[in-house]
Amino acid sequence: MPPAMTDILDIWAADSQLSNEDYVTVDFLLPTGIYIQMEVPREATIQHIKLLLWKQASTYPLFAFLGEMESHMFECVNQSAVHEALEDETRRLCDVRPFLPVLKLVPRNCGRAERLNSKIGTLIGKGLHELDALQDQEVKDFRVKMFRISEEKMQRVQMMTWMEWLQSCFSPQLENGVIDGLQEKLFDGALKVIMHFDQSQVRMLLFSSFPFYVRACVIGKDTPHLTLVHCGMVQAMFEKELSAIGAVVNRKTSNPPLPLPPKRRGPSVSVPGRLGSVAPAPEPVQVRAGLFHGTELLCKPSVSTESSGRSEHVWNHTLDFDIAVCDLPRMARLCFAIYAVMDKVKKQKSTKNGSCHHYPIAWVNTMVFDYRGHLKTGDNILHCWSSFPDELEEMLNPIGTVRTNPYTENATALHIYFPEYSSCPVVFPPFDKVRTVTIPGLKEIMERDPLSQLCENEKDLIWTLRYDCRENFPQSLPKLLLSVKWSKHEDMAQLQALLQIWPKLSPRDALELLDFNYPDQYVREYAVRCLKDMSDDELSQYLLQLVQVLRYEPYYDCALTRFLLERAQTNRKIGHFLFWHLRSEIHMPAVSVQFSLILEAYCRGSIPHIEVLKKQVEALSKLKAVNELIKLGTIKNARKTKEAMLTKEAMLTCLRQTGFTETLSDLHSPLNPSVVLSGINVEKCRYMDSKMKPLWIVYNNKLLGGDTLGIIFKNGDDLRQDMLTLQILRLMDLLWKEANLDLRIVPYGCLATGDRSGLIEVVSAAETIANIQLTSSNVAAAAAFNKDALLNWLKEKNSGDALDRAIEEFTLSCAGYCVATYVLGIGDRHSDNIMVRSTGQLFHIDFGHILGNFKSKFGIKRERVPFILTHDFIHVIQQGKTGNTEKFGNFRQYCEDAYLILRRNGNLFITLFALMLTAGLPELTSVKDIQYLKDSLALGKTDEEALKQFRQKFDEALRESWTTKVNWMAHNVAHNRS
Structure with missing residues (x-):
């Protein structure tokens, strides 16, 4: 792709071959309603530009109403479509990177909280106004909790001496001798970091609760089964594989009797479109639904009747699930698949069933209980996903996200209605309310690898001998969990009681419990308790996986999220890589909100780290602009050696510009935050002769005795597989060294920093x-x-x-x-x-x-x-x-x-x-x-x-x-x- 509008000032400031002018035209919007267009030096600082504007504005009407120059600052819309306040007036215009060359002059009347929000939004690449606009109570509650935790952390930081703060942030890099030397040089007293939050954003949320455990006891074994009643319609549009579907979720019960909701036409979303030339008449549509705990199907899936029609599909059919409400596990998820039934039509994606072919249209998952443990009630609109993984059983995708598709305009909308079960919320019982409800062959089973399947007889044996497992094979906990009957609340209660007395696993063994196969909240909390014994170095070794398994967490506020934030905010190296692992995938719709919330929480609790990370983000943006410029030049001048040399010279000219050299110098390396990239050696820089034209950037490094240090910037290649492989090589090296075998492995640095972009360390x-x-x-x-x-x-x-x-x-x-x-x-x-x-x-x-x-x-x-x-x-x-x-x-x-x-x-x-x-x-x-x-x-x-x-x-x-x-x-x- 050609350079985006966001890079326009970079290109102007960098490519002197495209333009030799020293000025750029900027539009200034004044609070008095006056608009001024003027040329300003491209290398000028914001402070210098403000002086030029003030001189020019003095010749325009209403100048007297502006007041003092110091009481104003500039604002722009940055590359992330976020309003950014330009408080640091020593920055140069070419480093600001506005979406368009437009600066708005605003009074300095915004509070510290607003300025911090602006910085965080710029840093994580997603404006906090997007999170503010989400009408999701779970998001609001999570942010309120993180506000409170961050404020408490910053208050603790306030009470630290400067030495305590320094050790808490940089302990892996500092030794006693270094600390003693610093103590002599630095001032006496306490170094304090103070943070204030807007109290209007913090509020208490109180919920009434219905004792679900009482109803479970009353209903007991005779509890009627969960049912799903479809009362909706589909407006077919097979060209886009999306439609509007309605559904009602209900549980039949007789103690006390609760009536089913009246049969009515459910709400639906109508998608404009036409049938096109797919078929002379629309194909029948069905919906399949299944209840899962992890990948375990809790009962037989249910399928709706076929619904045919030229412009819409309507049905009224009850789907029965053979499971009692009181037997639903806490992490049960309801999985839907929507598909067309085509008679004797061959499609590449279709799956044969008898004489018919099922053509998948969309899928979506939702939790049965919400993040508070409340049984869901009311209307829910689930925007579906149309990308089906291979080899799905029953076309249901339990391993898929429980988040709905954020791109709602072109997504199938599945409407579900959870009827009110009681005047009060039905709450899954806490542990203390349910815990009172009530070997040679074993050794061979326990020593199998995690991929080995357990047959039903083996599961029964493990469950029967669960206390023997605790005594003799504590590391076998994953196999015990796979043997639990998650559709029986008695088994769940006994398992939760057993977890309280289960010996702690080693952190390496506990990692398996974070897999998708073990979704139970208490199990995952137990796993995190085991992970707390990890050293910082060991946590860094497995951080890549720990970030990925956040995808398996159905709720934003969970033990793993809190654990990662706590460790990241007490060790800057961990915080550095947590930031980049999250930010590099924030563009993915399924995790965009979740990862944004965690990034925001990290930044609020690590305010001193914001400027360090911001410098790295700006440097990577500069490198991306250079790479895009080279791609344009090489495409335009293909097969012309002389022109290719000119493209390299254009790159070097670009890097020599003051705005580029300042941004790319004196920053902590994203590959290794312990390394400071001091000054770029422009003459040794080049681009590599592969399709994506990676940049070979060379730094002079004072801390390495004058040696140069090289990094490769890639834009257009997904480095995550390389990153995983190198992580495993690093682990192999560690395991060999633990066994006193040093095989001289070179696990060089590799870090994904964005959508198909990242850095690779050059081995000297x-x-x-x-x-x-x-x-x-x-x-x-x-x-x-x-x-x-x-x-x-x-x-x-x-x-x-x-x-x-x-x-x-x-x-x-x-x-x-x-x-x-x-x-x-x-x-x-x-x-x-x-x-x-x-x-x-x-x-x-x-x-x-x-x-x-x-x-x-x-x-x-x-x-x-x-x-x-x-x-x-x-x-x-x-x-x-x-x-x-x-x-x-x-x-x-x-x-x-x-x-x-x-x-x-x-x-x-x-x-x-x-x-x-x-x-x-x-x-x-x-x-x-x-x-x-x-x-x-x-x-x-x-x-x-x-x-x-x-x-x-x-x-x-x-x-x-x-x-x-x-x-x-x-x-x-x-x-x-x-």
């Missing part, structure tokens, strides 16, 4: 295998077969003892990456995706294909080896001596030891990938994808059997290494031609 003093081979031969086709090239390159970089150390580094790292790439099924391993540092460390980059998704051409797999182990690698490992079997034997032993260590942690890897299932990664969409890990780690087999399998793969990689060489030759030739 490293070259690709392709470049090393190509420099040794003038013929690209022959380069891949030169087994001496890699060893000779290491000899050039190292001599004497340094060469021996480099070869040992190569041997260890090659073993680590052979095992890691095999276990993770990393594909597309050509010679440009494997690099070597001058110190000998080998490492892999670019993880676009994982979990066995290997590339193929003309139906033939291009990669036919389980991992890369070529003869030139072995040549280095054996120090260039063919008969050096001892060195090769050591290498093979490293590989086997590393593999067995990963096997012992197989459940952890499966859990981490399972927690990422809803992230939307292209090669991680279902449990079937994770099955690859189970197979590669040979879970379910003994160590001897697994080691035998790995040795076979090792020999296969060695035997078939010539195919790798052929692939590398083809890659080198293709790359050389391009």
Whole structure:
């Protein structure tokens, strides 16, 4: 896409080849109603511009009514469509990034709270007015609670000494000696951060409650079943696969008798449209509904009757659910699927049922109980989703979000009515009200991996021996939870009582309990209590997954959200990555509101961090503007080498502009907040020759002894899969080191920062295998077969003892990456995706294909080896001596030891990938994808059997290494031609 209007000032300020003028035209709107258009210096500060405006305004009518210049400030509409107050008047115009070059002069009469709201809205990329406008009581209640918690936190900060505050925010980076040195230099006394909130926004919300547990006891076993009565209509419009549907949810009961709502035509949303040429007459439409707890179907799904019509579909049919109201679990969700029934019509998305085909139209989910534990009542309009995941059972999508589609204009609207059950809310009972309601084979079951299914007999056995499980297999809690009859309130009550005495799990084991299969509130609270034992470093290791499982939380205010906010606000490094993990996905409709609320809460409790993060956001915006400019230039000047050089010069000219250099300098690196990017080295910057034209940005870094530091900015590529793979590599490195095996892994930094954009760390003093081979031969086709090239390159970089150390580094790292790439099924391993540092460390980059998704051409797999182990690698490992079997034997032993260590942690890897299932990664969409890990780690087999399998793969990689060489030759030739 061409640069957006939001980047117009950046382009004007940056690209001197497009315009050599030193001024830009800005429209000024005065509070007196006067409009002034004038040219101002593009590099001028806001304060300077205000002086120029004041001089010009003195010649216009009503100037006397303006008053003092200091009592006014500028306001603009920024790139996020948010009103931003330009309080910092030292900023330059080219750094402000207004949507249009229009500045409004306003009196400085807004309070501190309003100014803070403006900053937060700008920072998170979503105006708080959007949250203010949401007519959702849950959103309002969550924000009120977070206001109160943030205010209490800031009051505690007020009471800290400056040293206490410094240690609480920066303890991971400061040692005692550093603190003592700072204490001598800084002033005596207390450093206080004071925060005030507008008290008008804080209010108490009181709810009356109906004792649901009393009704459950009265109704008992004879409780009539839950029913769903459809009394609605559909106006079909198959071209857009959306329609308006009405439904009524009701429970039949006889003690006391509550009448069903009268049969009436339900409310509906009419969607203008036409039938088009899909069919001569509209197809019949049905609605399927199911009750789920996690992925467990609580009872048989119910289906409405078929409804046909040319312009609308109407039905009046009762759907019965074979479950008593008192047996509904707290986290039960009602899942709907809307579909057309087409007789003998073949459609790509259709599913065959008898002689008919069901064509999915839309799906939507909703909780049966709201966030307060109240049984839902009244009208609910659920705007559906039209994107169906693959392989859905019954076309219902229980793992999908319970949030409705925010894009209501083009979404199917499902109207549901929950009738009043009582004059008071029906509340799910608290724990203290329900807790009074009342092995060799087991060991084998408990040791299975998380992907293993339990049969009904095994579930019954586990539940019967639940107290034995607590005593002997406490880590087996997930399997016990899968054995609970969630449709029986007696089992739920006993489980909740058992949780109170269950031993604490290790944080790593507790992670599994946050999976979608365990939605129970008490279970998730128990899991979070276990996570509180995590160190900050360990929490940072798993933060990526913990952010993703927020998607599984049906309510905004939950134990996991509070835990993440609490830890983030007490450790700035955790807060930094929590901010970016949330902000990078805020564009996704399903989590937009949820992640915005958490970001707002974090900012309010971490006010000193706002300016630091804001600087990073502004720097990334500048890089995006440069990237868009390059894309325009390279598209326009395709296949013209001279013009391409001009495009690079335009990039460097852009980066030399004062507005760019100031924004891009002296900021904390988003990749690592402990690193300060001091000054950009423009002459060493460039863009890379791939489709999305990534920027290669080089910094001079004073803190690294004058060494340069490189980062790659990508715009147009989804880096989240790379980020996940590198996180797992980092974890493997940690597990190996815990077992006293250091395989010299290089898990470089990678961070997604927005919609298909992010940063990658440049590893210093490293070259690709392709470049090393190509420099040794003038013929690209022959380069891949030169087994001496890699060893000779290491000899050039190292001599004497340094060469021996480099070869040992190569041997260890090659073993680590052979095992890691095999276990993770990393594909597309050509010679440009494997690099070597001058110190000998080998490492892999670019993880676009994982979990066995290997590339193929003309139906033939291009990669036919389980991992890369070529003869030139072995040549280095054996120090260039063919008969050096001892060195090769050591290498093979490293590989086997590393593999067995990963096997012992197989459940952890499966859990981490399972927690990422809803992230939307292209090669991680279902449990079937994770099955690859189970197979590669040979879970379910003994160590001897697994080691035998790995040795076979090792020999296969060695035997078939010539195919790798052929692939590398083809890659080198293709790359050389391009």
